[in-house]
Amino acid sequence: MPNTVVDSLLRVSAADERVVLLTGDLPAHVVRPLAEQRPGRCFESGTADPRLIQQAVSMALSGLRPIVLGAVPQLTTRCLDSIHSQICRHRARVILVGHDEPVRGSDDTTVCRHDVALLRPLPNLSIACPADEIEFTGLLQYSLSRTLATYIRLAGSCSLSIHKPGTELRPGRFLPVREGTDLCLLASGDVLQEALETARLLEQSGHSAAVVSCPSIKPLDNDWLETQLHRFPLAVTLEDHGLLGGFGASLAEWLVDAPPSRTQLWRCGTPEIVSEETVSETPGRSALEPARLASQIVRRLRRRQKSAA
Numbered sequence: 024m025p026n027t028v029v030d031s032l033l034r035v036s037a038a039d040e041r042v043v044l045l046t047g048d049l050p051a052h053v054v055r056p057l058a059e060q061r062p063g064r065c066f067e068s069g070t071a072d073p074r075l076i077q078q079a080v081s082m083a084l085s086g087l088r089p090i091v092l093g094a095v096p097q098l099t100t101r102c103l104d105s106i107h108s109q110i111c112r113h114r115a116r117v118i119l120v121g122h123d124e125p126v127r128g129s130d131d132t133t134v135c136r137h138d139v140a141l142l143r144p145l146p147n148l149s150i151a152c153p154a155d156e157i158e159f160t161g162l163l164q165y166s167l168s169r170t171l172a173t174y175i176r177l178a179g180s181c182s183l184s185i186h187k188p189g190t191e192l193r194p195g196r197f198l199p200v201r202e203g204t205d206l207c208l209l210a211s212g213d214v215l216q217e218a219l220e221t222a223r224l225l226e227q228s229g230h231s232a233a234v235v236s237c238p239s240i241k242p243l244d245n246d247w248l249e250t251q252l253h254r255f256p257l258a259v260t261l262e263d264h265g266l267l268g269g270f271g272a273s274l275a276e277w278l279v280d281a282p283p284s285r286t287q288l289w290r291c292g293t294p295e296i297v298s299e300e301t302v303s304e305t306p307g308r309s310a311l312e313p314a315r316l317a318s319q320i321v322r323r324l325r326r327r328q329k330s331a332a
Contacts, residue, residue: 027156047093073105083115095123099138119174140268149194150241152176152212161192178263179213197244203233206257211237211270214261224317266292
């Protein structure tokens, strides 16, 4: 878990004595500063399992504001039933922070490409995937003020510096980052850096690409989608998640129910199963490589122009 995230957790816990931190399956360099600086308010369970969720729910129903930290696969897949039956059904004010950044050379048990798909159908639970520290801190602070639960997915280091301090963040809001007219790149999480580089390459090919950061996966930004999406003949979603049930799937579902639009949607994500690429520092991310994306987008735009001629 990045130091910027740990620093944000320490700041919000300093501002509110009700905030308690529960950790599982995290390395010592993450747990140690939390335990040393928040003695009596940081609890290490040693593993992220249903008992950790039950502890958090008990604390939330007692008036505390628990933040549960853990690796995404253990925090979501292993605890899914407890999240549903304990957090969602009791409308417990619990914040789940899952980190999904496998180490070099790790096997695919440390990688999760379906957590959003698992959690998105659950009631009374918002889902967010921030791209940088500003997005994470803003979403964390807003989540503490909500009366329902939030799952914050950290698919990377949150080391980007995109937004200015003071940027308003809340569930259900997208953040335009770059203007464009020919297409729109909608990025969820730290794949925002790939989106920006793809837009730069497309500009060299004569195509103007807008870039929008989409930290809120559930709910979506209905206002932006209703007023802005129709401006673009092509919308491309980017996410460090499988295509089944993720951010792109959520947007596709929105388009099905929306009034007819000229906008064509193309979803880009990571493989459902990561194998040979796990030796790299960014497993599964080759499908989101900017040069590859830009080339595919140019071909799609040309096919669209030919069909319209």
